[in-house]
Structure formats: C-alpha cells, structure tokens
Amino acid sequence: MKKLTLLFLIIISAKSYSQSKNFIDLPYIETSAISDTLVLPNRIHLNIVISEKDTKDKYSVEELENLMEQKLKGLGINTNQNLSLNDLASNFKKYFVKETDVMKTKSYNLIVENAKIAGSVISELETIEISNIRVTKTENTEYEKIKLILKSNAIAKAKIQAEFMTKPLKQKVGNAIFISDLTNIGNFDGGGSLQEVVVVGYGRKSKQEYKPIDIEFQKIKIETIVNVKFKLE
Secondary structure: OHHHHHHHHHHHHHHHHHHHHHHHHOOEEEEEEEEEEEEOOOEEEEEEEEEOHHHOOOOOHHHHHHHHHHHHHHOOOOHHHHEEEOOOOOOOEEEEOOOOOEEEEEEEEEEEOOHHHHHHHHHHHHOOOOOEEEEEEEEOOOHHHHHHHHHHHHHHHHHHHHHHHHHHHOOOEEEEEEEEEOHHHOOOOOEOOOOOOEEEOOOOOOOOOOOOOOOOOOOEEEEEEEEEEEEEO
C-alpha cells in the first residue's frame, strides 16, 4: 500500500512538473494594463450629534430627536431605513458639566444619496440648532459591479497592447495562458477620498435664509490592474 501511494505521488509530481515545464517552454508575451473610471458617490454617511448643551438647555435631547425626525421626513428621507444610532449600547451619553448639571447627547448615522440632499439636511437641522454634523464616509453602491467591468476592459486593453507589440515581428497573439489580477494590491475599497465637512454652529447674524448650492462631492476613483501572458503563435 505504501509503495502504491509513493508511486501515485511520483506520477502526480512528474505530471505537475511537466505541465509547469510546458508552460515555461511556450513562447509568450507578457503585458499589464490598467482600467479606471470616476463615479459620483451615491451613499453618503453623515454623523449627527444632538446635545442639550448646543441649545443652551432650551431643548431636551428627546425634543431635539423628534424635531430632527420631522425635518428629515420633510425632506423625503426614510428615517426608519436611513437613520440609526451610532452607539447601540446605550440610547444616550451623559456629560457632567457641573456637579449638579448633566447634559445628554446622542450620535446618529444618516445615509443620504447625494451632496444636494446632504446640504439640505445640514441647512434644515441648523434651523433647530442641530449643527454638529460631519461627513464620515462616501461610497458608491455599484462599486463591485463597476470593478468587474473594468477588469474585463483591462484584459481587452492588455491584448491590444500585445498585438501592437508583436506587429513588427509578424507574430500572432494567441490565447491567454496566464492572468493575474493585481487590483487588490492597491487601496481600492469603494470609498472616495473623504473631504471632511464639519458644521459647528455658525450663529445667525440675520434672518436671511440661504439655500444649499448645487455641488457634488469629489468623485470616487475605481481602478483595476491586470497582468496577462498571451501565447505567441
């Protein structure tokens, strides 16, 4: 039995060596290609902190919470799906300002679709003295799908490069015999480079109202890199 096992292992090793040797002996051309694109973020995370201290104790956290929900619903935001507490372990945190004073605060995560809605949220919440808001993350929900398309484009580009390189040699580019995806070597996680946006209570000097300007966040770069070996015929 031991002899049969040893013989089997020798045959497998010889076969693997033969395949490896055949691959090395094949005439081939190796080329790398990059395919990339820029996309707008369609999922923006806002961190909203409500605190009694910010309103000079005019509103309780519970009152601010209800007012915030009304404002968000007025903007057409589904608060059941897109609004959540950041700290699920407790409903609120207590801060001792003095020995006898306790100020409560809550932190929320709100998801919106674009910069215009984010601007409207910031503008509306400021009217009820909620102004501690920051953008924590931007992403695109189609990231993985787009990345697959880019990989296909990169491989097609690699073949075109190989054909141009071999044209002066009057050689024909055959099938791919090795493909390596180098995309994950980079830092491509689907998020855009975050532009930190912080609003920290900018007191009103007049009753004039301002509408959010129509701007967008910086586009997210999605990039793929492939290395391909093509057989030369």
